[in-house]
Amino acid sequence: MNAPSAGLPRDPDLKRVLVVDDEEIVMLALRETLLREGYEVTGIGSPVAAVEVLKTTAFSVIISDHRMPEMTGLEFLNHARQLQPEAARVLITAVLSLETVIGALNRGDIYRFLIKPWLREEFLVAIKDAQEHHAMFVRNRQIQAATAAANAELRRVNEALARQLLDGEAQRLQLVDLNRSIVNGMEESVQLGVRVLEAFSPALAARVARVNEVCTKVGASLGLSDSDRQILEIAAWLHDLGMVAIPRSVIHRWESAEDSLDEGDRLLFEQHTIVGQQLVGTETPFGTAGWVIRAHHERFDGGGFPDGLEGESIPWLARILAVVTAWAHSRQSPELTLHTLQASSGTAFDPEAVRAVIRQLPGRWVSPREREVLLAELIPGMVVARGVHSSRGILLVPEGHALNEASIAQLRSHSTRDPVTQLISVFQN
Numbered sequence: 001m002n003a004p005s006a007g008l009p010r011d012p013d014l015k016r017v018l019v020v021d022d023e024e025i026v027m028l029a030l031r032e033t034l035l036r037e038g039y040e041v042t043g044i045g046s047p048v049a050a051v052e053v054l055k056t057t058a059f060s061v062i063i064s065d066h067r068m069p070e071m072t073g074l075e076f077l078n079h080a081r082q083l084q085p086e087a088a089r090v091l092i093t094a095v096l097s098l099e100t101v102i103g104a105l106n107r108g109d110i111y112r113f114l115i116k117p118w119l120r121e122e123f124l125v126a127i128k129d130a131q132e133h134h135a136m137f138v139r140n141r142q143i144q145a146a147t148a149a150a151n152a153e154l155r156r157v158n159e160a161l162a163r164q165l166l167d168g169e170a171q172r173l174q175l176v177d178l179n180r181s182i183v184n185g186m187e188e189s190v191q192l193g194v195r196v197l198e199a200f201s202p203a204l205a206a207r208v209a210r211v212n213e214v215c216t217k218v219g220a221s222l223g224l225s226d227s228d229r230q231i232l233e234i235a236a237w238l239h240d241l242g243m244v245a246i247p248r249s250v251i252h253r254w255e256s257a258e259d260s261l262d263e264g265d266r267l268l269f270e271q272h273t274i275v276g277q278q279l280v281g282t283e284t285p286f287g288t289a290g291w292v293i294r295a296h297h298e299r300f301d302g303g304g305f306p307d308g309l310e311g312e313s314i315p316w317l318a319r320i321l322a323v324v325t326a327w328a329h330s331r332q333s334p335e336l337t338l339h340t341l342q343a344s345s346g347t348a349f350d351p352e353a354v355r356a357v358i359r360q361l362p363g364r365w366v367s368p369r370e371r372e373v374l375l376a377e378l379i380p381g382m383v384v385a386r387g388v389h390s391s392r393g394i395l396l397v398p399e400g401h402a403l404n405e406a407s408i409a410q411l412r413s414h415s416t417r418d419p420v421t422q423l424i425s426v427f428q429n
Contacts, residue, residue, distance in 0.1 A: 008058040008153035010086060012138040014129060016040040016058065020050045020076060021065040021170060030063065030123075037124060054083045060134040061127055065091035078109050086137045088130035092116060094244060111245065125180070125248070127199070136196045136279070144281055172246045189286070193238045195277070200244045201251065210328045212236040217360040217395065218320055220405070223373075232317045234280075235292035239321060242276030242293075270305045273297055289335075296321040301347045311350075319350040323357040334361075346391055346419035355423055370425045377410045385425040390418045 017039045021027040024045055031043040042057070044050045048070050062080045066073035077089045089109065094116040111133055119400075178398075189425040198205040215236035219229040243251060247249050250265045261269060277290040295309060295318035302310030322343060326349070330337040338358060352374050359372040370385045380403055388397040388411065396411055397403070403426075404406075411420070 010138050012135040014060040017061045018059045019043045019063045020047050022068045047071050051079050056095035059087050061088050061130045063090045139192050170232045190237050193241050204240050206326045211301045211324050214324045218356050229288045234289040239293045239296050241279050243271035245275040246272050274306055292318045297349045300350050319353040321351045323349050351421050371428055372423050372425055375412055380404045380428040385427050391421050
């Protein structure tokens with residue numbers, strides 16, 4: 001096991017690239033290409049020698065051929081990950097099984113892989129993406145370290161406050177300042193992620209902004225706790241951050257026609273929620289937001305990814321985010337999009353989440369005499385404005401019916417067996 005290289009500079013603006021290939025002509029060609037683009041490049045023909053260099057010199061990107069006599073590229077990049085985990089690792093190969101590549105991506109051994117022969121433009125875009133990935137990784141580590149230090153200081157002050165109730169107002173102000181610094185650090189982390197996504201794909205970043213806007217409204221309308229609202233908003237901003245690890249060609253095919261993805265592309269695409277969780281990190285509240293990000297492509301019926309969760313085993317905030325992202329990604333008209341969301345209620349989406357989201361979507365008109373409520377918001381005395389039907393069309397509650405505890409319990413019980421997918425409207429008091 002290699003120990004991480006100690007004392008090496010962690011500079012987000014570092015543009016130093018290591019190229020490892022036992023074929024000297026290939027190594028020199030890659031080195032020359034990158035030098036012309038302004039990178040500082042070290043070329044080495046031996047992976048064993050390259051491991052020793054990694055112990056003393058920091059790199060932002062590490063590029064390796066796969067088939068080499070002393071060790072394979074994957075074996076070398078595994079050593080590189082242990083020595084310099086912040087460096088983005090790129091594997092170049094002519095023949096490699098998809099299963100092996102997916103395993104290496106999942107373990108974090110590699111950031112990107114290129115198939116021989118590659119186009120110069122494709123190669124340079126991949127290295128530019130890798131450079132940005134390194135910068136984001138280092139900046140996130142710096143922000144997390146600053147936040148952890150602020151948290152540690154906050155704990156110390158709180159413990160001191162508990163031990164001695166002296167000079168209370170001064171200590172209260174100190175706690176306020178520390179909490180503010182933690183919040184500011186968290187906001188900086190989120191905005192860093194947003195800037196990375198903007199640099200990677202302005203279209204994705206624009207959609208993320210729409211998702212965040214609706215999620216903010218949904219969180220307020222549901223009366224979520226401050227903590228849950230914060231987690232939902234972080235997840236909304238960063239839910240597609242893992243896309244930076246997906247080849248642009250795959251993203252373009254997914255955006256234009258999702259059904260056009262072949263099995264290999266789909267496997268790569270489905271990694272983005274896991275990568276997103278990893279990029280967000282584990283520090284609270286980012287850790288909780290990370291689980292929401294991981295689960296936002298799960299389906300209510302269990303047919304989603306990456307973990308095949310279903311029903312209430314999917315985090316509630318992830319069920320909300322799933323509906324909002326489906327709305328934001330839709331290429332249909334607003335009317336057809338609403339119809340699709342409701343038609344997918346109970347299968348792709350949690351019916352309660354669909355109701356919570358739809359009533360906050362822009363451009364919807366609701367009669368001033370009515371308001372839309374969730375099943376969980378029903379209380380005795382409410383009068384149903386429009387009849388409530390099951391997904392099979394069976395009338396469960398007629399229009400004008402005044403709800404009582406028994407009818408509410410019956411409606412909720414029925415919905416667990418046959419979900420009520422329509423919006424529930426009651427007359428305003």
